[in-house]
């Protein structure tokens with residue numbers, strides 16, 4: 001794909017309310033590459049929470065409310081693997097046979113996860129201005145398996161000269177977030193995030209980054225509760241902070 | 246139970262999914278020459294603790310006569326085919342050779358307790374997986390390769406195929422299957438305790454292939 | 459929603475959570491699982507160094523299985539015809555009771571008193587051992603793992619490695635208790651040798667053998683069994699009767715379908731290029747043959763399978779070749795182990811299969827034990843989209859449109875409180891104006907965020923909304939609306 005003049009930014013509900021700085025950093029990275037970033041003020045949520053809980057009618061109603069926000073034929077960039085995966089893989093299922101199916105399919109087809117867009121479409125070049133730091137990367141399961149773009153975050157970080165990436169045990173294993181899973185099966189989720197945080201802490205990294213705020217809320221929240229552990233940060237914020245002049 | 250049959254088939258027919266294209270016949274040609282086949286067979290067999298001895302132009306009976314007594318494998322079971330004839334006719338004096346020529350019911354106890362090693366022929370070998378292919382028959386029955394603690398298999402290099410897919414096609418197995426067909430890839434083993442491999446759980450503890458030619 | 463179904467659904471949920479609680483507090487068992495599964499995953503990965511080849515093999519395996527499901531009624535009839543021609547007797551059973559009574563009937567008619575058994579998950583579905591023992595027939599499980607759990611009187615905790623939850627000390631203790639004549643040892647080789655000695659005599663004297671089936675080939679009337687130990691071969695060769703039991707979905711069309719399935723099965727299951735034995739049985743003992751069973755029977759069990767054909771998506775469930783790879787890679791299973799699920803099949807395939815087989819009203823809660831991480835679907839050799847199926851079952855379980863045909867227990871897990879919560883969520887998130895108001899107040903009133911959010915805060919701090927939402931920041935930083 002050729003570099004577009006403009007893109008839509010679909011922040012998703014979690015980023016909007018809990019991680020606005022990460023969301024903003026993603027927009028800044030895109031803007032610096034000369035892309036006009038549009039933030040439709042009427043956007044809310046991709047519908048994933050209800051969809052994963054089995055409430056498809058409600059998921060559909062919420063997803064449907066997004067369609068009007070992203071009508072122009074320009075890419076939709078999402079700073080989250082799981083929301084990107086929801087749109088790209090599950091919207092087609094959700095809208096199957098609906099009157100607005102074609103619209104949904106069109107949006108799904110031009111939806112990108114942020115790191116995927118930075119690497120594949122913008123071919124972004126990064127210049128590391130930050131202090132030396134040792135980090136670990138947690139790849140979101142949706143980015144890895146639903147969207148198949150887990151390696152983009154690695155290649156972005158690979159451009160940063162002062163960043164050393166440490167690898168935790170069982171890196172591809174889920175952190176235990178799973179949306180409503182973390183509430184419905186809180187104890188299993190707790191056991192999973194315990195294993196994940198143990199593995200991350202054992203690397204000795206001082207920062208853990210990810211492309212998904214759900215994972216970060218889970219892992220970061222657990223570190224905080226445990227009282228020690230690396231800082232957690234969304235990849236967009238990490239990249240922006242280290243490369244902004 | 247004819248009702249069960251009827252009901253099951255009716256339900257299956259009532260919910261018939263859309264047809265999918267029939268799968269293409271699976272092939273996995275590797276383009277290996279004779280030496281590559283031999284090398285792979287030996288490597289795979291040894292990786293699972295199977296013994297392989299290349300007999301070259303020599304005589305596999307020499308191996309039998311010199312090795313079995315020294316390993317304490319004296320009570321030898323053979324069948325009624327060529328291999329059995331050869332062993333019965335030419336075995337060393339220290340070996341006590343018995344023929345499998347009666348129905349199992351007549352001597353089950355002896356088979357389970359009084360045989361150290363069985364020697365059989367092999368229909369073919371598979372290079373990629375390191376497997377022996379056996380079609381047991383009245384001359385070399387099924388339990389020969391299973392009950393005795395050691396199994397010596399005489400495999401001709403000329404019958405080494407690349408893999409199972411090639412063999413099934415080349416020999417047109419679909420045209421007629423024997424009572425029992427077997428792929429044997431190493432001695433009996435288990436990993437049921439702590440995923441740790443242990444050999445010789447129920448079948449032969451030793452599997453020795455004499456690769457002839 | 460009737461009261462009975464609501465109380466059943468609460469009961470199943472409560473029971474499931476109680477088992478989960480037990481499992482999570484069993485540190486030794488969790489250590490056993492973690493160690494075992496880490497090893498199996500590494501072994502599997504080594505078998506597939508070339509991803510393109512793996513994906514091609516998965517396509518092939520998927521096509522073979524999909525084809526056999528589409529043509530299942532015809533293939534089953536062909537299988538029956540071929541087997542009968544070959545002298546193997548075929549029996550059909552709709553449910554466990556029928557299957558058990560068929561098998562019991564065969565054994566009783568032959569005067570069989572002892573049975574050696576190879577591993578069969580289908581016989582776990584019918585609780586065959588229990589049934590036979592109640593009728594005075596002794597059953598000895600001969601697969602080492604199955605033998606261990608038979609001594610312990612436990613069900614399998616994994617479909618391929620039934621005793622995976624036990625460590626060597628557990629096994630040593632069991633052997634000490636049941637075979638005090640054998641010197642105590644925790645050495646795995648010695649334990650294995652003891653089992654050989656104990657079971658050998660059983661093979662020599664058993665009246666009948668019972669086994670499962672991995673693939674049943676319609677074209678030739680051939681039953682295929684995959685194993686490492688040789689107990690499957692012994693059970694199907696040494697006694698004078700062999701009874702095989704299998705699910706009706708195991709039929710495949712042609713012999714040529716077998717090589718790719720065998721290859722991907724053994725590599726996916728245990729990370730072996732091939733198992734020690736691949737045993738293909740097409741006939742009972744023929745005139746002139748000196749061993750092998752005089753009678754061979756095949757019992758084809760439905761037990762809920764034929765109704766898993768409501769639509770093409772659900773049908774995918776039946777492609778399963780029971781390799782266990784999805785289980786080995788499941789991050790929930792590794793925490794819980796197999797017994798917590800409370801069903802014959804645990805892990806992702808259990809989540810997808812059991813609610814369809816048994817009913818959402820009975821075991822639909824299982825589907826909550828999934829983060830949708832996708833690890834299972836990524837490794838499944840026949841490309842069953844497990845997360846998609848689990849999600850679909852969640853939707854079926856809480857669906858609010860009654861009367862829709864299809865799955866047993868449809869809509870039975872719908873709770874009005876939860877449904878109302880989602881209705882509110884929908885209201886908020888589908889009305890941009892309302893949502894903006896909500897976002898603005900949530901961020902400004904962040905200090906009022908409740909500090910306890912159920913189970914979440916047992917393991918994590920309370921998430922707090924940011925002082926300003928992104929939509930506000932975006933506006934301020936000059937990112938336009940359109």
Ligand code: SF4
Pocket residue numbers: 777778779780781782783784785807834837838839840841842
């Ligand atoms: S669902 Fe797939 S991965 Fe799981 S046991 Fe069945 S075939 Fe194997």
